[in-house]
Amino acid sequence: MDNSKLQNLVEDISQTYFGKPFNHIAVFNPKLRTTGGRYLLxxxxxxxxxxxxxxxxxxELIAIIKHELCHYHLHIDGKGYQHKDRDFKFLLQKVGGSRYCTPLKKNVPRQNSxxxxxxxxxxxxxxxRKRKVDVARYVCGKCKGKLKQLK
Known part of the structure; x- marks a missing residue:
């Protein structure tokens, strides 16, 4: 799926579930890591x-789009668009959007612990220490002596 298909999908979902047009841009952002999507105020x-x-x-993508469209339409209408607001919770439940995303699999290699x-x-x-200490820069906190790394 590319950005033009995504734009059409978001416009269709907006018209079908909210009865209102989506007049802005929807794109995939490759920099997002921990969230399914975001609405830019x-x-x-x-x-x-x-x-x-x-x-x-x-x-899952449709549920995320519904969630972001709830933020979008409530903000445009001047109503409570934040997660804590009653308007947001009610509209999210009405359209069947997801409150939270399904977690992604952790395919990123963990740091050496x-x-x-x-x-x-x-x-x-x-x-x-978990992190490496620069022994040329840091000294002992008790006596100000030099540090050395043990094997």
Whole structure:
């Protein structure tokens, strides 16, 4: 699915479920990582995450579009468009949109979570860190002695 098909889909869903036209732009934003989509308040455009369409299919994408269209139409009408507002919750339930997205599979490799040990050369204090410490820049917090990394 490309952006022109997405635009047509969003316009059709808006007319079918909300009875109102969608007069702005809907696109896939490849930079979205943790959210299914977002409604931009200033431009009134909608951005959607293509990964949700790839992993979960058309039904999940339609539910996300309904969610974002709830924000869109309520904001345009001057009503409560935020997640906490009663108008938003009511309209979302009425059109059958999703409150939350189905989580994506974690296909991003996790960072190496090994613990790194550092020892002060003077007072022999031990420091455990997840991240690497620049021993040329940092010193012991107890005696200001030099640090060295243990193997």
């Amino acid at each position: 200033k431009s009134h455009n909608i951005e959607l995450n293509y990964k949700y369409f790839e992993e979960h299919g058309m039904t 090994t613990i790194k040990l550092y020892e002060c050369t003077e007072c022999k204090a031990i420091y455990k």
